[in-house]
Amino acid sequence: MGSFSKLAGVDILVTGHTGFTGSWACHWLHRLGARVHGLALKPKTSPNIFDVTGAIDVLASHTIGNINDFTTVRTCVKKHKPKLILHLAAQPLVLESYADPVGTYMTNVQGTVHLLEAARLSEHVSGILCITTDKVYENRSWIHPYRENDRLGGADPYSASKAAAELVIASYRASLPSWGRQMTIDCARGGNIIGGGDWSDNRLIPDFVRATANDAALEIRNPSATRPWQHVLCLIDGYLTLLERMLAAESGPGQAWNFGPDIDDCVPVKSVLDHLAAAWKPAQIVYGKAVQHEAQLLVLDSTKARQTLGWRPRWGLGQTLQATAEWYRSFYQDRSAVAQITLDQIDRYRGV
Numbered sequence: 001m002g003s004f005s006k007l008a009g010v011d012i013l014v015t016g017h018t019g020f021t022g023s024w025a026c027h028w029l030h031r032l033g034a035r036v037h038g039l040a041l042k043p044k045t046s047p048n049i050f051d052v053t054g055a056i057d058v059l060a061s062h063t064i065g066n067i068n069d070f071t072t073v074r075t076c077v078k079k080h081k082p083k084l085i086l087h088l089a090a091q092p093l094v095l096e097s098y099a100d101p102v103g104t105y106m107t108n109v110q111g112t113v114h115l116l117e118a119a120r121l122s123e124h125v126s127g128i129l130c131i132t133t134d135k136v137y138e139n140r141s142w143i144h145p146y147r148e149n150d151r152l153g154g155a156d157p158y159s160a161s162k163a164a165a166e167l168v169i170a171s172y173r174a175s176l177p178s179w180g181r182q183m184t185i186d187c188a189r190g191g192n193i194i195g196g197g198d199w200s201d202n203r204l205i206p207d208f209v210r211a212t213a214n215d216a217a218l219e220i221r222n223p224s225a226t227r228p229w230q231h232v233l234c235l236i237d238g239y240l241t242l243l244e245r246m247l248a249a250e251s252g253p254g255q256a257w258n259f260g261p262d263i264d265d266c267v268p269v270k271s272v273l274d275h276l277a278a279a280w281k282p283a284q285i286v287y288g289k290a291v292q293h294e295a296q297l298l299v300l301d302s303t304k305a306r307q308t309l310g311w312r313p314r315w316g317l318g319q320t321l322q323a324t325a326e327w328y329r330s331f332y333q334d335r336s337a338v339a340q341i342t343l344d345q346i347d348r349y350r351g352v
């Protein structure tokens with residue numbers, strides 16, 4: 001793994017910094033000596049990782065604002081002059097996208113346009129990494145892993161909004177010469193991201209955590225559904241690799257990158273629940289009816305990231321679930337310890 005020493009002292013804007021991935025990314029970047037700026041809405045859940053780990057304290061600036069408003073985005077980029085942008089802000093939930101397709105498309109597509117445009121207009125920005133998802137691929141129900149140049153699609157509004165954002169990104173990338181602008185615009189596609197500090201609705205780990213913490217039943221819709229589970233730090237490791245590479249001007253106009261888990265870590269929901277029961281405590285499970293469209297497993301081929309970037313997931317599923325259980329266990333035993341656990345896990349992942 002790179003030491004990411006080139007990121008020290010660099011101004012980096014993280015959109016979505018108040019969220020699950022964003023908070024972990026801010027802590028890691030701060031640990032590297034980067035000057036971290038944030039732009040996002042207020043944390044949505046209570047509790048939330050941003051507040052419980054004191055992430056505000058590691059920020060050089062903290063803007064609460066909506067990326068659907070171009071002036072907000074433009075003002076933030078103009079004021080803080082980031083050299084690099086990690087674009088995480090999104091409506092990231094499939095079920096919420098059925099409830100609010102308009103809001104999902106606004107944030108995930110138009111919000112991305114606003115960010116790319118603000119970056120284009122700022123002479124300081126030299127690279128943007130947009131986080132999309134493995135769900136951008138048209139699911140062709142085949143067993144082969146999907147490669148970066150496979151066809152995009154999306155059967156639900158969330159997936160389609162992220163695929164649409166990828167088209168916008170590709171068009172910005174292709175238009176840079178017409179604007180006489182040099183900049184890298186990469187995008188990263190990962191799977192089901194897990195780790196401590198996620199309390200979103202309708203995600204397996206947060207649902208498990210809420211049920212066990214409240215001694216309530218956990219409703220599982222599809223225990224045999226196989227998903228590509230990954231620790232949030234595996235993904236952020238990939239994101240930082242791409243950001244650092246942008247500084248060395250090795251990245252050209254940019255491209256798409258898959259960051260998937262090892263195939264052995266694509267396991268059914270039921271196995272994850274069994275692991276968590278052993279690593280923390282069992283939940284009372286009730287099996288409900290599957291709702292709406294549940295895509296069959298889609299596996300990412302991450303050969304490009306492995307061969308070009310030297311990236312690979314450093315934690316397999318066992319370590320991922322141990323670390324996740326450790327984080328929540330510590331939160332429910334003594335909240336004041338969880339900020340330190342977060343930093344310890346980052347250092348453990350980095351091997352320092």
Ligand SMILES: NC(=O)c1ccc[n+]([C@@H]2O[C@H](COP(=O)([O-])OP(=O)(O)OC[C@H]3O[C@@H](n4cnc5c(N)ncnc54)[C@H](O)[C@@H]3O)[C@@H](O)[C@H]2O)c1
Binds near residue numbers: 020041043107193
């Ligand atoms: N968690 C996963 O399993 C997963 C998997 C693949 C891709 N992703 C992608 O990773 C990114 C981060 O996901 P997460 O799980 O950390 O999500 P999260 O819900 O924890 O955080 C989302 C962040 O985006 C911000 N945000 C949402 N709407 C906004 C708006 N209109 N204006 C400004 N900020 C806004 C929120 O305030 C929050 O800071 C998203 O782009 C998501 O699509 C997540």
